[in-house]
Amino acid sequence: MIGQHSEVTRERRSPMPGMSPVDGARDRAPTVEGSLPDGRRRIVAADVLRVVAAFAVIGTHVLAWTPSRAPWTEMQQLTRFALPLFVIVSGLLLQHRYAHTPRGMGFLRHRFSRTLVPWIAWAPVLFLLGLTATGQVSRAGGAGNWWEYGAGHLWFLLLIPQMYLVFTIWPRRHLWRWAGLAMLIQTGLQVQRLAWPMGAHSLAAVPTLWFGFLLFPYWIGYFGVGIAASRWLPGDGRASPRRLIGGAITVAGGAVLAVWSPLSSAANGQFDQGTGAFLDPALAPLVLGVLIVAASAGERALTPFPALAGLVRRLSGWSLGIYIVHPLVLNTVTAALLGSELGSGDPWVVASSALAGFAVTLAVSAALVRLIEATPAAPTVGLSRRTLPPGPGGYPHHPPAGQHARH
Numbered sequence: 001m002i003g004q005h006s007e008v009t010r011e012r013r014s015p016m017p018g019m020s021p022v023d024g025a026r027d028r029a030p031t032v033e034g035s036l037p038d039g040r041r042r043i044v045a046a047d048v049l050r051v052v053a054a055f056a057v058i059g060t061h062v063l064a065w066t067p068s069r070a071p072w073t074e075m076q077q078l079t080r081f082a083l084p085l086f087v088i089v090s091g092l093l094l095q096h097r098y099a100h101t102p103r104g105m106g107f108l109r110h111r112f113s114r115t116l117v118p119w120i121a122w123a124p125v126l127f128l129l130g131l132t133a134t135g136q137v138s139r140a141g142g143a144g145n146w147w148e149y150g151a152g153h154l155w156f157l158l159l160i161p162q163m164y165l166v167f168t169i170w171p172r173r174h175l176w177r178w179a180g181l182a183m184l185i186q187t188g189l190q191v192q193r194l195a196w197p198m199g200a201h202s203l204a205a206v207p208t209l210w211f212g213f214l215l216f217p218y219w220i221g222y223f224g225v226g227i228a229a230s231r232w233l234p235g236d237g238r239a240s241p242r243r244l245i246g247g248a249i250t251v252a253g254g255a256v257l258a259v260w261s262p263l264s265s266a267a268n269g270q271f272d273q274g275t276g277a278f279l280d281p282a283l284a285p286l287v288l289g290v291l292i293v294a295a296s297a298g299e300r301a302l303t304p305f306p307a308l309a310g311l312v313r314r315l316s317g318w319s320l321g322i323y324i325v326h327p328l329v330l331n332t333v334t335a336a337l338l339g340s341e342l343g344s345g346d347p348w349v350v351a352s353s354a355l356a357g358f359a360v361t362l363a364v365s366a367a368l369v370r371l372i373e374a375t376p377a378a379p380t381v382g383l384s385r386r387t388l389p390p391g392p393g394g395y396p397h398h399p400p401a402g403q404h405a406r407h
Contacts, residue, residue: 043096044309045233047316048298049089052290054319055362056082061330062357065342066350074259081258083156083278084222084287090160091226092233094167095175099230103168111164114320114382115157121380122324123151134331153327155214155275162216163223170227179224183284186221190281193218197267209268213275222287233295240296247292254286314366321369321381322362329364330357 060079066072098107130137130152140146150158171178193208200209212218261282264272272280302309315322334357341353369381370388378385 043092043230043233044299044302044312045295046089046092046096047312048294048302049085049092049291050316050319051312052294053082053085053089054315054322055358056080056085057323058326058330058358058361058365061327062334062342062354062361065330065335065339065357066354067343067345072350072354077259077277078255078286080277080280080283081287081290084219084283085290086156087159087163087219087222088226088229088287088291090163091167091223092230093226094164095227095230098167099172107168108164112161113379115160118320118324118380118382119151119154119157121377123147123154126152126154126328129328134328136327136331149211149275150214154324156323159214159216159219163219166216166220166223167227170224175224175228175231179221179228182224183221186218187281187284189217190279191263193279194263194268194272194281195266209271209276212279218279221284225288225291229291229295243292243296247289247296250285250289251293252289254283254289257282258286317383318366318369318373318381321372321383322365324381325368326361326365329368330361333364334361 056079060076060082063072063076063079066076094111101107127137127143127146130140130146131143136152137143137146140149140152146152149155189212193212198204198209207215216223258280261272261280263269263280263282266272277283302312337360338353338357341349342357344350344353369383372378372381373383373386374388376385
């Protein structure tokens with residue numbers, strides 16, 4: 001196990017982890033403007049946050065194909081806010097939907113189906129493709145390691161169910177107080193993971209260095225912030241200039257700290273890369289800054305542009321599917337078109353190719369998810385089946401009961 005961990009601690013040229021756009025994926029099409037089918041008000045900021053995080057995830061994996069030197073390594077490090085931001089969104093949407101409802105077995109059965117069904121459906125498919133087409137399984141250290149570490153980039157779908165369990169016992173009052181305590185616990189564990197000297201083959205290294213990225217305590221602070229943020233988001237299209245300025249300053253300071261993390265040279269600093277880089281405590285200010293800016297400004301920015309707002313809603317709803325399929329698209333279509341240019345020595349060629357690679361990966365992934373949505377396989381990407389072509393307002397028609405077999 002340990003001797004084959006190089007691809008878990010190093011992500012360059014082998015796109016790996018993805019996102020957690022799971023919660024609320026099927027709630028993407030409002031029945032009336034600004035509302036959801038059950039009457040709750042739609043949180044437009046949550047759509048913005050999911051799209052921002054999805055873009056950053058694709059950026060992380062596209063940059064994994066660029067040369068392993070500045071500025072590409074630093075740019076990739078700055079995109080690491082994606083997964084923590086998705087954890088925040090998961091907490092936010094859970095609190096928005098279940099704040100005043102029971103959180104028992106019915107809740108767990110419903111939520112688990114959103115992540116475990118896609119994992120069960122896609123893990124064998126991606127395993128076979130990784131063996132035969134993309135080479136991802138061999139680059140991850142072989143078949144055993146690929147499954148052991150969560151089935152490639154699908155590992156995140158095994159983390160989110162842990163958050164569902166945590167949510168069943170999460171306090172319903174003093175949310176920011178509990179979020180602060182959770183951030184202290186998370187930060188302490190993340191610092192300990194990198195700074196506490198331990199043998200790489202020791203018993204303590206297994207749940208910390210090797211599998212920490214799969215365990216909820218290392219993400220609990222972000223989850224708590226998401227729960228508390230459900231009461232903080234503007235929700236009315238307004239954003240305080242003071243809040244935006246503060247968020248921008250936090251982003252700038254967090255970016256500097258994320259790139260020049262003081263713990264990268266700690267006792268276990270070699271684990272502060274690849275999947276482990278998402279657990280760097282120095283990343284937290286950047287994550288929180290992006291949360292403040294995107295959540296505060298998102299709805300206001302979209303209000304004058306209904307078409308853009310509709311596109312953001314769609315991408316938000318497709319984000320789980322994009323997470324699942326985008327490494328496959330990147331390692332086949334995008335690599336075939338732009339692989340050599342992404343590894344070029346000319347920085348301008350690399351920059352333009354990275355932008356083109358991002359666009360190709362996003363567009364093809366979104367189109368593929370839309371096609372899956374029109375088939376009985378729609379639940380495997382967290383969606384209800386919607387037929388082609390789109391109906392009025394840009395959303396697909398719901399077929400009458402009993403007519404799915406015709407499509």
